Amino acid sequence: MVSLARKNLLKDLPRFLVAQAGIMFAVSLVTIQTGILKGFTRSTTLLIDSSAADIWVASENIVNFELTEPFPYVQVQRAQQIEGVALAEALTIGSGRWYSDGKLTTLRVFGFDPNGQLFRPGKVSDTAIKALNAPYSALIDRTNQRSFRIDGVGDMARIRQLPVMVVGFARDTQSLVSSKFVFTSLVNANAYISSGFSSGLTCQLGNGDITCVNAYQRDEDTGNAEVVDPESLNSDSPVTYILVKAAPGEDVQLLKQRIESSLSGTKTFTKNELINTTQSYWQNRTGIGFILGLGAIVGVLVGMVVVAQILYTSVSENLREFGTLKAMGASDWDIYSVILEQSLWMAVLGYLPGLLLCWSVGTWTAATQGIVVLITPISAVGVFGITVVMCVGSAVFAIQKVTRVDPGIVFKA
């Protein structure tokens, strides 16, 4: 088959390449924006995703995964007694400050049972998890190594006033909208979270005025002073989640209801429910989904303008050719298909290098910036669809122009 579309497109190679570069950048913009949005939203729920729990029990005031209220540890013990619960384990989440080489970093500490089965901090070895049974030991995410100023396993740092030894590294845990993640045992976490939590308010009455001085204790380095082992949890110790494994054959929805009615003030989620709640919080309650979506739309518009401009110029320059086709008896559809074929070629030949570019950029940002540009097969297909719609859509202007070509033009010398 002779393709007038392809030949005409390649006739002016430099111009074609410039156009393809334009489409490629448009494709990249769309892919990177949506990829960042996807990577970002997914990062907020990586820990939920890697857990083996069927049901997550949280405070009824929960807003998203990291924004919720603690409840007393005794609820975990109660949960274990509920019929249909095979396993119930506690997860506690708190915040703190990481001191290393005299530098300060905010952190989010996750306490879980290293001997349990339901929580797992991303990709991590079993030996690293078992090592958390030691007092004041912790795992950190690989991507945080530099922020935490940690050279390797065995390095020491300080969380608030307490020492911490890094006993291993986890992968694929860090949320892009959170402080740096630290994983440790429940008892260690409890100690870290409650460490240095004292402040005093001193007020004096004089001359009819009350003067108050609020004194906070600083996170002093305890230096070589004796550090006592963390206390084990009591029934009042705060925990954030109860992770529940349902007994085999148990209806998860029914079990959820049973747990909510047995443990007052709680709300239960399946894994997917908690993921959706958290992701849609970050996408909708914050402007990030809107901003990144806007970037993607700008990308599509830029692409449309480029393609429309190229096709329109190409048609304008080849009016006589289209007139000849019409005189020779080409139907409207024959002529549209020339333009549509051109736009499809532009779509395919702009998409492929565009995707390659994104993939390289994504690999680079993931390695160096810790920012994941998530390109799933589905999103790749989706962006291809957008590219095709973009190119074919902008062919409309060119088609408009060619419809008005008078075949009589062919007789003009």
Next chain:
Amino acid sequence: MVAIAAQNIQMSFMSGTTETKVLKGIDLAIPSGQIRLMMGPSGSGKTTLLSILAGILTPTAGQVQLLGQEITTLSRKELTGFRRDHIGFIFQSFNLFPALTALENIELALQLKGYKGPGNKEQAFDLLKQVGLGDRANNLPADLSGGQKQRVAIARALAGEPELIMADEPTAALDSATGHDVIELMQYLAKNKGCTVLIITHDPRITDAADEITYLEDGILAKQSSLVSGFH
């Protein structure tokens, strides 16, 4: 049988508020298989008449029958289909597709006329050989001389074996010797394939190729067409 017939063709163009009558009642009958030349001064309406006869332009009044089919009542879409199936065109400025080789120009015409499949290339090549350009198949139009381009255009016009060939000043862009060769080729192929041919020309040196000559002057046909004697 009459291949191209027209009765009382009138054509006016509006420019602003003034109406210019370009064709003032043309009657025409070209028998099947004939080569008809149409001559006349510049601006006399030759191209306008050809466009009407080819169904590209709709006349203000009058009827046209091609191969016995009344075409003035056809829709634009039906006219396009009629041209595709029955008419080959040759233009003064060749109008080859510059991005396609000589061979591809003919292949595209075959494709357009509904010929699909691998036989197209051979058929196109065969036509190229008939116009003496078998060795130029892969040249782009830009690399061909004017005479060669017009020969490719003739091969393209013959693609799909149309019954009618219409040419508007096919030799005007060629020097007279080349023009003469091109017309001779057209004449030979048309007679060979039994096409009816209508050629508009200014060129008095090619009149010996015609079976009959029609003169158009100021929108009307001169009283008598001259039957060219001594042909064959």
